[in-house]
Amino acid sequence: MFEVSCASCQSSFEFNPDDYIHLCPFCSSGFVIDAEEGAKDLIGDHYIVSSNIQKNNIEDIFNEWISKRYHRPERVKAEFSILGSYGVMLPFWVISAEAHTFWSGHSAKQTRYSGQTRDMASGFMKEEGRFSRRYRWCILARKSPKEHWGMERLHNPKEKLMVDWDGFPLDESLGAPDEGMQSLYESKQPFKYELANEIAIMGIQTKELSAVTRAKDQINEYHRRVAKTKIGTLYEHRTEIEVIGLHVVHIPFWIIRYSFTPKSVFKYFTTARERRLLVQGYTKAVLDAELPLNSSDKVMTNMLVCGTLAFVSLTLSVFLHPIFYILFIMFLLVVVLSAWKIINRDKIDQELVKGKENLEPLR
């Protein structure tokens, strides 16, 4: 085991080879060690957002969330229990940037006047436009976003488009704080271990340069997809990104594990026994959750019930009256449609509310 001495207070502490910025547990300074010369460089722009959640708030937060979502709130106490929870301070590179996008393309819109015949050649219209947005784009400063559940997709854009990046705009992704409180970003303070409120602080592993590159790539891709929503066929897209500022911020999150043991007929149709919830430590917003009954559980129930009814109808049509054959066909149709829905089910459950009180992006 190696030790390293702090660049500020000279105390020695354990050297972690995975860390890019070394954090002194005695004076909270952060510094980078030059791999070749061994020189230590203190970093300045390091902040922390303190947690508004403590272990004894977890039950209230969970009960409030589940009571709003479960169709039988009076059964919540009997059917749900919290298995465990932990808080974690995760480091993010926060890149302040302005992005200016120009796009052009052809729309398939037909602008026809009465009496005019359809003209395929001139029916398409060329369109172009520009838009600009300002972000505080967050990139996790850890080697893997999979260490903690729910951290891989925190961006929840207003536009109807698919997100396959792990970065996110800070001001609109982590929920809104209680009324009268500062925004999450404004509440940050210069980094001090004491401000973590005994939540584990994760080390800073990735470099700022790779974070800036990834943020630019993600914003570029996001703007390309936004431009695509404005036009039938996108021909050209250019986004210029100007980086205005960069700092590293430790932000608190809580992960809650809970179990669901339904007392109703649903108990035969739920598969997973353990589910998870990701809660923002400052705003207390539920950012991501595994629901007690997801839509495929419901479709599965539907399929089994209608399957039974189809069988009964078929039996009745044979022994009682052929008219039941029509019912049989109807129930069978529902079964086939349900099965088809399960096979093609969406990976994203639309009922998931991610940071629902989104703020308007800056313009």
Ligand SMILES: [Zn+2]
């Ligand atoms: Zn120190």
